[in-house]
Amino acid sequence: MAYPTRIFIILIISIQISHTYSQSVIQSPLKKNRIIDRKTLIRDITDDDEIFCDSWKFTVETNDAGIWSRIPKRCVKFVGDYMLGIRYASDSDRVLDSSLSFARNVKIAGDGKDAWVFDIDETLLSNVPYYQLHGFGSGLFDEKSFDEWVDLAEAPALPASLKLFYELKHLGFKIILLTGRSEFQRSATEKNLLFAGYDDWEKLLLRDDSDIGKNATLYKSQRRQLAEEEGYRIHGNSDYLLTIRVRDDTDIGKKCYIVQIREEAAQWSDLLGFSRAKRSFKLPNPMYYIA
Amino acid sequence: MAYPTRIFIILIISIQISHTYSQSVIQSPLKKNRIIDRKTLIRDITDDDEIFCDSWKFTVETNDAGIWSRIPKRCVKFVGDYMLGIRYASDSDRVLDSSLSFARNVKIAGDGKDAWVFDIDETLLSNVPYYQLHGFGSGLFDEKSFDEWVDLAEAPALPASLKLFYELKHLGFKIILLTGRSEFQRSATEKNLLFAGYDDWEKLLLRDDSDIGKNATLYKSQRRQLAEEEGYRIHGNSDYLLTIRVRDDTDIGKKCYIVQIREEAAQWSDLLGFSRAKRSFKLPNPMYYIA
Numbered sequence: 001m002a003y004p005t006r007i008f009i010i011l012i013i014s015i016q017i018s019h020t021y022s023q024s025v026i027q028s029p030l031k032k033n034r035i036i037d038r039k040t041l042i043r044d045i046t047d048d049d050e051i052f053c054d055s056w057k058f059t060v061e062t063n064d065a066g067i068w069s070r071i072p073k074r075c076v077k078f079v080g081d082y083m084l085g086i087r088y089a090s091d092s093d094r095v096l097d098s099s100l101s102f103a104r105n106v107k108i109a110g111d112g113k114d115a116w117v118f119d120i121d122e123t124l125l126s127n128v129p130y131y132q133l134h135g136f137g138s139g140l141f142d143e144k145s146f147d148e149w150v151d152l153a154e155a156p157a158l159p160a161s162l163k164l165f166y167e168l169k170h171l172g173f174k175i176i177l178l179t180g181r182s183e184f185q186r187s188a189t190e191k192n193l194l195f196a197g198y199d200d201w202e203k204l205l206l207r208d209d210s211d212i213g214k215n216a217t218l219y220k221s222q223r224r225q226l227a228e229e230e231g232y233r234i235h236g237n238s239d240y241l242l243t244i245r246v247r248d249d250t251d252i253g254k255k256c257y258i259v260q261i262r263e264e265a266a267q268w269s270d271l272l273g274f275s276r277a278k279r280s281f282k283l284p285n286p287m288y289y290i291a
Numbered sequence: 292m293a294y295p296t297r298i299f300i301i302l303i304i305s306i307q308i309s310h311t312y313s314q315s316v317i318q319s320p321l322k323k324n325r326i327i328d329r330k331t332l333i334r335d336i337t338d339d340d341e342i343f344c345d346s347w348k349f350t351v352e353t354n355d356a357g358i359w360s361r362i363p364k365r366c367v368k369f370v371g372d373y374m375l376g377i378r379y380a381s382d383s384d385r386v387l388d389s390s391l392s393f394a395r396n397v398k399i400a401g402d403g404k405d406a407w408v409f410d411i412d413e414t415l416l417s418n419v420p421y422y423q424l425h426g427f428g429s430g431l432f433d434e435k436s437f438d439e440w441v442d443l444a445e446a447p448a449l450p451a452s453l454k455l456f457y458e459l460k461h462l463g464f465k466i467i468l469l470t471g472r473s474e475f476q477r478s479a480t481e482k483n484l485l486f487a488g489y490d491d492w493e494k495l496l497l498r499d500d501s502d503i504g505k506n507a508t509l510y511k512s513q514r515r516q517l518a519e520e521e522g523y524r525i526h527g528n529s530d531y532l533l534t535i536r537v538r539d540d541t542d543i544g545k546k547c548y549i550v551q552i553r554e555e556a557a558q559w560s561d562l563l564g565f566s567r568a569k570r571s572f573k574l575p576n577p578m579y580y581i582a
Contacts, residue, residue, distance in 0.1 A: 041450075045381040054378065055385035062352055062533060062573045064389040087345065090336040094346035098355040159332075242353060242533075282353045 053078035057286045063242050068289055076138040079286050083128050083136060091284040092160035099164055099236060099281045106235050108172040115202070115232040116168050117224065117277060119239040120179035120189065122285045124165065125155040125196055137287035150185050153192035158283070161238065162197050168236075174202040176232065178223055180216050180290060182207045203227070216241070216290055224277075237277035240285035344369035348577045354533050359580050367429040370577050374419050374427060382575040383451035390455055390527060390572045397526050399463040406493070406523040407459050408515065408568060410530040411470035411480065413576045415456065416446040416487055428578035441476050444483035449574070452529065453488050459527075465493040467523065469514055471507050471581060473498045494518070507532070507581050515568075528568035531576035 045051055053075035059065040071079050082088055108114045118124050130149040131137060149155070169175060181189055183206045190204065205227075211219045224234060336342055344366035350356040362370050373379055399405045409415050421440040422428060440446070460466060472480055474497045481495065496518075502510045515525060 041377070041380055042384070045377060045384055051377060051381045052385075055381040058352065058382045058575065059385045059389050061349065064386050064572050066389065066393065066570065086332070086336060086342060089332055090342045090346040091349045093333070093336055094343075094350045095355050098350050098357065102357065279357065281355050284349065 049074050049078060057082070060286050060289070061242070061282070061284060070140075071136065071138045071286070073138065076136055079136045079138075080132065082286060084132070088284060089159070092158055095238075095281055095283055096160040096164050099238060100167055102279050102281075103164075103168055103171055103173070103236060106171075106173075109233075110172070112174060113231045113233055114173055115176050115227065115234050116173045116236040117176045117178050117227075117234055117238070118161070118165070119241070120177060120181065120193075122158070122240045122287070123238050123283055124158065124161050124177070124198060125192060126158045127155055129155070131287050141288065147185070150181065150192070151188050153188045153195055155192055155196065157196035157198070161283070164238065165198060169200065173235070174232070175200075176227055176234075177201050177204045178220055179204075179206055180219070183209075234277045235279070237280040238283060239280065240283045241290075242280070242282045340365050340369060348373070351577050351580070352533070352573070352575060361431075362427065362429045362577070364429065367427055370427045370429075371423065373577060375423070379575055380450070383449055386529075386572055386574055387451040387455050390529060391458055393570050393572075394455075394459055394462055394464065394527060397462075397464075400524075401463070403465060404522045404524055405464055406467050406518065406525050407464045407527040408467045408469050408518075408525055408529070409452070409456070410532070411468060411472060411484075413449070413531045413578070414529050414574055415449065415452050415468070415489060416483060417449045418446055420446070422578050432579065438476070441472065441483070442479050444479045444486055446483055446487065448487035448489070452574070455529065456489055460491065464526070465523070466491075467518055467525075468492050468495045469511055470495075470497055471510070474500075525568040526570070528571040529574060530571065531574045532581075533571070533573045 045055075053072070056065075056072060056075055057078075060068065103116070106114065121127055127146075127149065130146065134142065134145065165175065177193075179189065186204065186206055189206070193199075193201075193204075205223045207214075207219060214222075228234065336346075344363070347356075347363060347366055348369075351359060394407070397405065412418055418437075418440065421437065425433065425436065456466065468484075470480065477495065477497055480497070484490075484492070484495075496514045498505075498510060505513075518525065
């Protein structure tokens with residue numbers, strides 16, 4: 001079917017607007033006091049790196065982009081400026097607000113089983129100093145140099161997460177750390193967490209030999225499930241991956257959580273996992289994506 | 292547990308950075324060539340409406356904010372500028388890119404059952420002209436004046452969705468329109484869709500009497516399920532709500548989809564629903580949120 005030519009001249013705010021709506025609506029369709037036709041608009045939008053990359057970031061953070069591997073070349077500078085600038089700090093701080101306002105309304109039972117799960121990389125710890133020297137995720141992931149960086153154990157805290165960590169402990173939550181890092185990195189990871197100001201967590205869960213080859217979602221889901229079997233109630237989850245709990249308090253609902261997610265990362269839906277927290281809080285991360 | 296005072300002086304990129312990492316890392320922690328301590332940073336971030344509201348938008352679009360009812364007062368101008376400006380158009384266009392690159396890889400069976408579901412408000416049609424005159428979602432939703440706007444049937448198309456609509460039809464998808472609007476608005480809605488340039492859809496599904504009081508997720512899930520029972524394979528879903536399919540091709544997985552979601556909107560998780568598309572594409576909408 002032909003794509004009607006006339007849509008190219010439809011303005012984003014149509015000028016065929018009702019007579020009951022004021023003239024001012026017609027005057028400011030896109031930029032103040034400027035009427036732009038769709039063709040000019042498309043050129044403006046796609047030519048401007050800042051605008052293009054900000055919107056690319058939107059698709060990444062909402063998962064509209066699905067599985068992606070590399071930052072578009074033209075967006076490397078944008079991502080670098082974002083990560084080093086005030087916006088990354090600000091976005092993280094507003095996620096902190098959302099997390100805290102949920103956490104403050106959780107009724108803590110006092111049996112030591114009310115838990116909050118944190119991812120580590122780009123959640124508790126910031127690898128920005130590493131990625132700054134490695135093109136902000138514009139190249140292929142280099143496991144060797146990243147492992148060297150992990151061994152240094154000097155990644156700084158993401159300040160919003162450091163604050164959340166201690167506020168949650170103060171509220172009575174037990175903190176479970178659940179990371180895609182491997183067991184051989186346990187001592188470097190512990191050292192780094194202490195270096196960054198974290199202290200007194202309940203558990204630090206890392207990938208062991210049996211987890212090799214599992215995608216992050218399956219691995220993390222299984223670990224959360226084990227924690228639930230130990231009696232923990234996972235209220236919140238902080239991660240840069242966007243995950244949502246399918247919940248239902250009935251038994252039939254419960255069955256759903258333990259459905260084995262197929263071990264293939266080709267589908268965005270695989271990211272859901274099971275045994276999810278009641279609420280998940282997604283931190284910003286336009287640098288990389290590990291499903 | 293006391294919250295350590297020392298974290299207030301931790302820089303977002305710690306200056307205690309490894310000697311193996313270059314001096315330039317240390318010099319540009321936040322704004323170029325400027326080291327900011329955490330206290331100054333927090334003030335900068337929370338005082339600046341533009342930065343605060345852009346981050347508020349992040350929490351809304353990722354659903355970190357959960358259920359929310361009104362734009363913060365200080366963000367009304369920001370939201371207005373966003374909706375009327377080039378960024379809303381650009382964000383929508385990049386979602387179009389994501390949607391199309393998925394759609395082009397779907398194998399169309401040719402039996403007329405490969406389907407794509409579109410929401411209407413803030414997806415196919417833009418109500419920006421209405422919201423521009425009603426504070427961009429800063430007030431309470433006024434059903435009476437919104438219904439009058441719907442009756443006018445003059446909402447313009449969101450250009451990115453208009454393009455997607457025709458590209459999908461060209462690829463062989465059947466288009467199912469699934470809206471929270473009610474049956475009594477059917478003829479105004481059809482008139483408006485034609486006015487905006489849409490044509491030749493497969494189904495237009497609206498709320499009937501039995502849907503009164505259902506939250507949007509339950510209502511939409513039930514309608515998608517009916518469509519699936521009629522044999523449609525729902526590949527894609529375009530909506531301003533962020534939804535993710537829990538998928539599994541096994542029978543045990545299938546059971547999960549038909550678990551009745553409890554009819555209470557108090558939990559963000561209720562938004563998930565069932566009988567979801569293989570991929571869902573979230574469109575921008577910082578104006579309002581109807582769960």
